[in-house]
Amino acid sequence: MKYLYFPVAIILLISVNLGCGPAKVTPKLTSADITKVINQMMVGMLHDVTNPPLAARFFSYTCISGYEVLSKSDSKLQGLESVLNNYPKIRNPSVTGFDPRLSAVFAMIATASKLQPSGPAMKVFEQKLIDSCLNAGFSRGKIDSSLKYGQQISAQIMAYAKSDGYNKISNYKRYTLTGTPGSWDPTPPAYIAAVEPYFSTVRPLTLKASGQFVPAPPVPFSTDKGSAFYKYLLQCHSFDADSLSTDQRTIAAFWDCNPFAVQDNGHMQIGLKKISPGAHWMGITGIACKKAGASFERSMEVNTMVAISLMDGFIACWNEKYKTNRIRPETAIHQYMDPRWHSFLQTPPFPEYLSGHSFISSAAAGILTSFFGDNFTYTDDVEVAFGIPPRKFSSFNKAAEEAGYSRLLGGIHFQDGITNGKKQGELVGAWVLGKFNHNSKPPGAQ
Template structure:
């Protein structure tokens, strides 16, 4: 009898050990969304918006099955609980994973590309032994949830952006206008009108006013510009690599004679979404917690971009490239291509600091990790001792790249930290403690 029980429990243990881990399909699903956005050359603020909606339904599925994970209704403004009464019993982890791809399919410009990823996901589930009826029920639930999320997304004023007057650069000294080589029009000048998920308003975390513009060589503004100029002329190998590593410019253009060649890259938010995926996998978080961390990262990015873009088009400050060529050295070129929007504050500084604060709260202030995000762009991996260290490097990389003044970086970090602490207070109130 004892021998029988031993064999029985050993067999059960083997079955439990072999049970598929739903989290193994989470990171690839988020990355599939990333790849479509790279294909579509989605701009940084819009990318954060798409990530948020793609993960919103997944978080709702998880919260319905785990009391420790708050529903998006407790964090996202105006989000209402979807009615899933029409759906039969379903596996919530399968539904949550499929919902990421289904929402992306519906909301992204080239969302149809995710149909192949959905097909492959179903094939993997079948290979793992998931019954077809279980898969079908999960897909049905995911489709209902995705439609609910899409209806919610349609109320955030995104579709009204195209109806607004075309943006024209402000005339006068000290203001931004398009830069070479593409002279691309201003990106998302009305982004402040988009509904935030957690912030009260776009201006809730408005930074200090930027240093006043001046052409006087003894002025503080001239000194800021001269620092960028000097740094650009004395960059060492490490600084060049750091600038390139955090470039994350979806608008990159290379010129060859009269020909312009565009290079598709990951967005700044996409880089941090991948870091979050790496961290949740390394920390061996449960599927439920991983979904929540990813969803919260996305919403933090979204709100941080709204806050940053509100300031960019309020101060409308001239880029270093323009000022330095006018006032210091007409032959000077920044290491990185100047992005097509005003300078103050630094977007990298705002969003990186905000997300690093949230991840630090959830996963710890000494969470060492190796970032593999840029490998697909032929850059090596890079290791960090903490999220804050990575955010610090992302911020200063913009000075090395010659595209931001120091005050835009430092005030951007202050702005981002305030947003991050605000998000942390929200999740604390919702009952979420560090993992």
């Protein structure tokens, strides 16, 4: 399996309709231009080693910024005041002569550049966008007005983002291990400390609270060979890395999405550049919008709803993870069954229950299915740059099911963490759809 160790360079080519003939046609941005911003954010996340919950937070506020611009110019888009918790009244900037689509992209870039540690790279991306716009036929005045409008909207969204409580997490006491039987412990090879143990304290975007949906409790920990937990141990043990078939390895690797993965190289450990689960589903969203021929406005709506479901999904999932504090299969198998066993995937640095990938995959799949239908065939090539071959899926739900199954094959989750994670994700996805008053539309609906 091949991995890239350095950020991937993305070439910005703005998608426009220039028309033909002597009559001058105003250029129009497409869904591809939204995807380019998302992709550039992914590059930054690889560089910054952004953890999965935080990546979802970045995507959500970035998309909200673009959506807010469009909603002020398009009455068909629902205002966010009725959707998001504690959402302020966003002042309409006194700027004229702007292009709403271009301004939406500028707003996304401005927000991402402030949220991400590698934000300065987004400013380089912005300049390339401006140059592309000039070459495509936008006037300097329209570009400047669009930039100004987008930045003023972004500033207001950033104020909303700063009020969600994430900046308080650094003041909380350091997470300490309980050391009780069946509780989570850091895993090899890097033994990374617990990631985002207080993420559930962040204000959800749409949920009433992080614990709004209460999942079934995990199977109780037990070393009794007749217990349900021990049966789960046996099941995971059967998926030893050396025993997987080629197809099973392909599935597990395809959905790995572990930004914390490292590789031993002599006396050194090298970090492998991988996107997060949420980034993978944002990539799938771009693929779906392009294939369906969705308009720029519809694509912004879809991207925003998916991003919101990711953030709320991680908040809810992390609430359960650190409440149950459940041991990972790798640790349990080594301690109570087989110290030589090893999983195909590296175990991420946080408790097992619920499966985060199962959770957010079904949440995102629910949003996408609502827009594009349950039989939407697409090819997922999001991770081709990482040496991961494309895979074809006949529906988003089937992709989400495979994502969950990959965690069992990879040896990093128990079956009930996967099954119940999927159920909770479906609840969050449906909740977000309900907040947007979104009714299912036929595949490719505009």
